[in-house]
Amino acid sequence: MAGEGRRFEIGYALLPKKENSFIRESLVNQAKSRGIDLVKIDRERPLVDQGPFDCVLHKLYGEDWRSQLNDFRSKNPNAVIIDYPDAIERLHNRISMLQVVSELKIENQSETFGIPKQIVIYDQETLFDTQAWEFLKFPVIAKPLVADGSAKSHKMALVFNHDGLNKLKPPIVLQEFVNHGGVIFKVYVVGDYVKCVKRKSLPDVLEEKLKSLEGSLSFSQVSNLATHEKSDDKYYKLMHLEDTELPPQSFMTDIARGLRKAMKLNLFNFDVIRDNRFGNRYLIIDINYFPGYAKMPGYETVLSDFFCDIMNRKVGDLVVDGFSQEEKVAEIEEKPVLSCEGEARKMVINSDGEENETSIPV
């Protein structure tokens, strides 16, 4: 049970596609058996008139939703919001998304990590001014700058040479395509929990083929295939997914923890590729808020554990409302609320304190 006999109510607000994939009966039942009721938030009614929820779980954007969350927060100061809109917003821009990776410091002797070389292009002029981005080598991937979950924001192009530039529509990020053996690692983070899985990716591109290849190749969500689709997929077999070694778990966990703390987010995944040129160098190419957890085996248990931990304030370095527990503690009056494992925990107050800047550093 989440608490001593007490039940908790978690309200969720998700788009229909997400609701269908995530809110499965198996999850609802498992959470229920552990004292957590998952309740759909009615988008036709103000959030403040509903619940009162102990926690709001959401993946919705826009000003209206943001102000509804703010109202809810001021009326329910003890409720937890997973996650805070200002923290999520960083992931809606492919430059600010990866900035946090560049700033991350992790001590590791055997592996290194980083991001691919990239530049943001706002207009056609800069796009064709190759001097502006001469530090990038073909092939490059052109990604829409905005990553807001729309179909458009997932439309990418692999550009082999100058001819391929004509079809691109700024604002875009041009990112060096790094050969990585056709396999991508997706690292799912749920609070303290970290799980790395393999997925199919784009195949390597040989340098000598670059000139002869047509200008560019468009694609969308190449790694987002359901498991059953993969088994008969010839390409999937060709990539020897089975034979590919996962990156060291402790290394991925360190990166995940670092990102979680820096971004103040609990629910996200990040895409990692292993640079063929080095073998021990990993590049983070994408971070997604509230990804497809249902694709993780046993996701019901992982998520139910997380909900219980949140309700009992047991998540290590609990990140709620955009502040880590440590920051809250430094900033606000300390009030022990729940006792877990013999340790007094601090109450996390939904203060209206200084919110993070919403402007995106590019």
Ligand SMILES: Nc1ncnc2c1ncn2[C@@H]1O[C@H](COP(=O)(O)OP(=O)(O)OP(=O)(O)O)[C@@H](O)[C@H]1O
């Ligand atoms: N720099 C890169 N080098 C090599 N391959 C890359 C690179 N960037 C992206 N890819 C490939 O393109 C795919 C899509 O890129 P990315 O993950 O940035 O897009 P997305 O639409 O945000 O994906 P998601 O569905 O995970 O949100 C990746 O899964 C990977 O296969």
Ligand SMILES: O=P(O)(O)O[C@H]1[C@H](OP(=O)(O)O)[C@@H](OP(=O)(O)O)[C@@H](O)[C@@H](O)[C@@H]1OP(=O)(O)O
């Ligand atoms: O369901 P949603 O619309 O949230 O789609 C998300 C999708 O999850 P799904 O598998 O449930 O479709 C994620 O897949 P995995 O990384 O887990 O493979 C990833 O593609 C996110 O980028 C998508 O979020 P968006 O960037 O579009 O907001």
Ligand SMILES: [Mg+2]
């Ligand atoms: Mg991705």
Ligand SMILES: [Mg+2]
């Ligand atoms: Mg993405």
